[in-house]
Amino acid sequence: MRNLKYLCVGIVFGLALTKGEAISWFRIQEMFHFQSFHMFGIFMTAVPVGAISLFLIKKLNLRTIDGENIATPKKTFHHGVIIGGLIFGFGWSLTGACPGPLYAQIGGGYLVTIITLISAVLGTWVYARIQPMLPE
Amino acid sequence: MEFLYKPWPWYVAGPIIGLSVPTLLLLGNKKLGVSATLRQICAACYPANIPFLHYDWKKDSWNLFFVAGILIGGFIGGTLFANPEPVALSKNTIDLLHQQGLTDLSGLLPSELFSWNTLFSLKGFLLMVVGGFMVGFGTRYARGCTSGHGILGLSALQWPSLLATASFFIGGILFSQFVLPYILAL
Numbered sequence: 001m002r003n004l005k006y007l008c009v010g011i012v013f014g015l016a017l018t019k020g021e022a023i024s025w026f027r028i029q030e031m032f033h034f035q036s037f038h039m040f041g042i043f044m045t046a047v048p049v050g051a052i053s054l055f056l057i058k059k060l061n062l063r064t065i066d067g068e069n070i071a072t073p074k075k076t077f078h079h080g081v082i083i084g085g086l087i088f089g090f091g092w093s094l095t096g097a098c099p100g101p102l103y104a105q106i107g108g109g110y111l112v113t114i115i116t117l118i119s120a121v122l123g124t125w126v127y128a129r130i131q132p133m134l135p136e
Numbered sequence: 137m138e139f140l141y142k143p144w145p146w147y148v149a150g151p152i153i154g155l156s157v158p159t160l161l162l163l164g165n166k167k168l169g170v171s172a173t174l175r176q177i178c179a180a181c182y183p184a185n186i187p188f189l190h191y192d193w194k195k196d197s198w199n200l201f202f203v204a205g206i207l208i209g210g211f212i213g214g215t216l217f218a219n220p221e222p223v224a225l226s227k228n229t230i231d232l233l234h235q236q237g238l239t240d241l242s243g244l245l246p247s248e249l250f251s252w253n254t255l256f257s258l259k260g261f262l263l264m265v266v267g268g269f270m271v272g273f274g275t276r277y278a279r280g281c282t283s284g285h286g287i288l289g290l291s292a293l294q295w296p297s298l299l300a301t302a303s304f305f306i307g308g309i310l311f312s313q314f315v316l317p318y319i320l321a322l
Contacts, residue, residue, distance in 0.1 A: 003201040005163050010205015013156045017206070018213030019140075020149025021223055024244040030229040032305075032312035041146030042153065043286065049154030050291030057158060064165050073167050075280065075289045077296040084277025085285075085300045087270050089307015093316055094267025096245060098282040098304075099170040099275055100206055102268070107207040108214025110245050112252050116268035121181075123272025124174040128188035134277065 014104045023104045025096025032093055079135045084127075091120075140217035143224070157291050166198055169284035171275035173203045214244060236320045249320075259322040278303070 020042055021027045031039035056062070057070055064070060092098055095116050097105055102120055105113040127134075160166040176193045177200075183189035222242045225233075230241060238246050254260030275281040278300050280289065286304065289297020 002164075003198050006160070006166065006198045006201040007205040007208075009156055009159050009163070010202040010207075011209040011212070012205075013153065013202070014206030014209020015213045016144070016149045016152040016209075018210045018244075019142075019144040020146065020153070021143050021244065022149065022153075023210065023214070024223050025246060025250070026223045026225055026229070026233070026241060026244070028308070029233065029312055029316075030225055032308045033229065033232065035228040035232070036226040038146050042150040045147055045150030046154035046287050047290045049151045050157035050287055051293065053155065053158035054161075054291050057161060062162065064162055066164070068165050070161050070165055073288055073292045073294070075285065075292075075294040075296045075300075077299065078279075080277040080279060081285075081296050081300045082278075082303045084274045084279070085303025086274070086307035088274025088278055088281065089304045089309075090311045090315075091267045091270025091272075091274055092282075092304065093308045093311035094263050094319075095271060097268075097271065099174065099271065100203075100281070100283055101210075102271065103170075103203045103206040104210030104214065105245065107210025107212075108244055109211075109218070110214075110243075110250055112250055112255060112264065113245070115255060116264045116271075119265045119268030120272030120275075121174050121177050123269035123274075124171075124276045125178045125182065125186075125189070125272075126269075127273045127276045128175070128178060128186045129184075131186075131188050 013100070014107065017100055017104050018108055023097065023101035023108060028092065028096040083135070091123075137217075140213070141219060143219050153287065154291070157288055160202075164198065166202075167284070168288040169199065169280060170203060170206070171272075171281035171284060172196070173199050174272050175276060176200055236317060238320075257322075259319060262319050262322075274307075 017023050027039055030036045102117045157168050160168050179189045179193040238248055240248055249263055285297040285300040
């Protein structure tokens with residue numbers, strides 16, 4: 001039951017992705033051809049809002065609702081960040097979906113994109129299988 | 137109810153997406169990220185004997201609730217309150233897509249490309265099956281996607297996330313401009 005709050009956050013997140021048309025294949029092509037500001041505008045407002053919030057959490061020493069400390073998220077570098085990033089970029093162009101929209105496209109009534117999601121799960125599985133052979 | 141049918145401008149959608157970062161942290165120290173759920177599904181369904189898939193996925197099951205929510209959000213915004221108008225694309229994009237052979241630009245995805253019928257053509261296979269595979273493979277190799285790196289990582293001023301996000305875009309720009317036209321012409 002304590003996970004239900006994340007379901008609610010997900011609903012709002014998915015609604016914003018969908019109504020913002022970030023799940024639209026058309027919008028993704030438009031973005032990759034630099035033909036509209038729309039998608040860039042989403043990023044350029046989402047990131048500062050996230051950054052200011054993180055700054056405030058740190059500055060005001062805010063804790064979680066259960067009183068836990070909040071640590072700043074850290075990301076480490078390895079070669080996959082670039083190689084995997086490029087491969088994902090190709091897939092994003094083809095499907096018009098990054099992982100969030102994979103789920104939202106199905107809910108949005110494009111049921112055939114269940115295949116895109118299943119294939120993405122398969123891609124993750126194959127990555128896991130051959131991971132020891134890849135440069136990290 | 138009008139605002140649920142209409143598409144939201146970027147300055148409404150963007151900040152709401154950004155607010156998911158502090159909301160998840162404040163609710164339970166959770167870090168925004170979607171592509172990890174693909175690994176979760178692998179670990180839950182078929183971990184085989186792969187070390188990368190042997191971990192306590194139930195401990196992170198919050199994110200499966202989160203993506204179930206995304207699906208419901210997509211249902212509310214895309215099915216229940218679907219925008220009856222086509223996406224208000226720029227004229228250049230409309231011209232380009234017409235040139236590439238698409239006639240029907242209604243909805244959020246082109247029905248001429250994404251349907252059960254096209255799935256069994258080479259074009260549809262490349263778009264959905266190969267494309268989906270690349271999304272799953274690439275994001276896990278990069279350890280994150282547009283949300284984990286692009287929104288959360290950049291918000292936290294993490295330089296690996298900047299490299300990752302740049303790679304996502306460079307990959308997408310190159311592919312859309314130089315490869316996709318040949319696939320759409322199939």
